[in-house]
Amino acid sequence: MILLLRERATPxxxxxxxxxxxxxxxxxxDIERRVLVGGGGLHADCEEKLLDxxxxxxxxxxxxxxxxxxKIIYESMVNLRxxxxxxxxxxxxxxxxxxxxxxxxFLGNL
Numbered sequence: 001m002i003l004l005l006r007e008r009a010t011p012x013x014x015x016x017x018x019x020x021x022x023x024x025x026x027x028x029x030d031i032e033r034r035v036l037v038g039g040g041g042l043h044a045d046c047e048e049k050l051l052d053x054x055x056x057x058x059x060x061x062x063x064x065x066x067x068x069x070x071k072i073i074y075e076s077m078v079n080l081r082x083x084x085x086x087x088x089x090x091x092x093x094x095x096x097x098x099x100x101x102x103x104x105x106f107l108g109n110l
Contacts, residue, residue, distance in 0.1 A: 002040040004049055005106050009038070014067055014107060025107065028062045028078060030055040031098045036106045038065070043076040061090055061099050065107055072100055 001016040003009070009017070017025045017039035027038040028046035033055055037046035043062035050060050062076035074090035090096050 002045055002049055003038055004053060005036045005038065006034075008105065009107055018067070023068065024064045024066045024073075026062070026064055026076075027103060027107070028060050028076075029099055029102045030059045031061060031095065031102065032056070032059040034102060036102055038107065043078045047078045058084060061095060063090065063099055063103060065103050067107060070104075070108060072103055074099065 001019055003013055003017055020039060020041050025038045026040055026043050026046055027036055028043055028050055029036045030050050035050060035053065035055065037049045040046060047060050047062060051057065060078065062078035064073040074096055075088050077088055079085050079090045080088050085091055090099065
């Protein structure tokens, strides 16, 4: 299940987002609007929901989150942009930190 969050997820919402991949949640975050979308089969599904909600492409970054370990994997096709990020891996340490802050704020330590 794909959920758009503007505040911390409940344990039930985390369980819903884990249904697609069991041990990790595909996420996309809008680092300017401070909105997170999680769940679904692809990061692109999350990205699309953010775009539909009014986010700008340049503000959306994707990562996978493992609630059990707290590990974040910053690799997704969503992150591949010729002008901003020339890799599937999110390379900019400042943007990575903002993504991590939002993921931990919305999904961490439940």
